[in-house]
Amino acid sequence: MTTQKQQTREKLLGVAEEVFAEHGYYDTAVDEIVEKSGMSKGAVYFHFPSKERLFLAVMDQMSKRLMKRVEREIAPLTDPVERLDRAMETAVRTLTKHKTLAKLLLVKGYTVGHGFAKRRQEIMGRFAEMTEGLIREAQGNEGAVDAKTAALAWQGAISEVVVRWLETGKPDPVQEALPTLRTMLHGALGIAENLPHLSGSADAPRVPLPSRARDKKAALQ
């Protein structure tokens, strides 16, 4: 049973997520979070020792959710290439559905400078490790490419595409970019493109992922 205390904490985290994602760290006044949450400044500083720590708590929560989500999606799959594909698809889809997540995680401009860079680095590092594992699996034992660099590069590629979408709305829907991304990734890793579960060519981008039951408006996680 969730205590009153937990509820308050979560309310604050939720509102903070929204507000930080909208204005960025520096352009967010703690008082704004206070107002929108219906709580008081005292409550904020009872639960979090500082604005910075509140922000970091938000980041941590969100990145953990995204990671868990991806892991959950690929868990039932065994084919390494499918796992890689599904991971990419889930990441794009989730980031896309939860703009606040995308803004805070990817549009670094929405975040900040200084000590935060280190934290961001840690978070991205965790994702990179996961991706690296997936890539290694998918490549087989003699890949043409260094998995660590590939993982990073790949993360960057996805990030940039999502950011472009965030800022310009294109492509609409983002899913249109997926076949291209997939083709590129496979090519980049030297994976043959003749897989049964998709018809790879990206020039006539058709939504390629009816897969999975859609959890319509499920909150992230």
Added chain:
Amino acid sequence: MTTQKQQTREKLLGVAEEVFAEHGYYDTAVDEIVEKSGMSKGAVYFHFPSKERLFLAVMDQMSKRLMKRVEREIAPLTDPVERLDRAMETAVRTLTKHKTLAKLLLVKGYTVGHGFAKRRQEIMGRFAEMTEGLIREAQGNEGAVDAKTAALAWQGAISEVVVRWLETGKPDPVQEALPTLRTMLHGALGIAENLPHLSGSADAPRVPLPSRARDKKAALQ
């Protein structure tokens, strides 16, 4: 002949670049730029209407320089694939040599939120257009992949690799990542890897770019 006025303006821009890159926009006080430049606050506000505009001027200047540099490097080349490779190499090398440039352009955390996102988007857009052209050339007329998305993805990949290097110092030297990046890019675009001018395989990353006369400590531009 450069007037006194111009000199002051450039001094301010130069110092601003340094300081902004080190602390980020918000953690930089105009007074710090004033001190380090030996000028006065009045001078700053004589040349730039606001802190924000000063920052944007810095961004513009740097991105233009990087772009010109890349254009200059690929100008003498005709083979499209070589042009693409050289562009990538130049970008990585330049970003790597000029950390302030990389920090401001790539580590968005060092920059800011709000109206800046738009400007960043414009700047990245310009690069993307150039990259897109190069990719189109290199692919020939029937590429397997959407050039716009590919350009973006590619930019993201490079960015992330450079950022990792900025923050962790790995790989050391960054150039070690280049063969992998190149292999990935070629694969991603469906370009055959049997080019004469490099031996592609990335597992024994050897510095692959003796090319071009090295302009040892040349200032960017």
Added chain:
DNA sequence: TTCAACCGACTGACCAGTCGGTTTGCAGGG
């Protein structure tokens, strides 16, 4: 003499964090 260029002390707004105070939940004694 004029004015563009520069100087730097000052101000006004903003805002993170504090702190004395109030409310609420609850343990245990009657």
Added chain:
DNA sequence: CCCTGCAAACCGACTGGTCAGTCGGTTGAA
């Protein structure tokens, strides 16, 4: 079941520091 006491949770007016931007003043070149 009520009362009492106590601490955890919450409140919000206030403070202290920071800093972007201003403005009246100075300088030096033409």
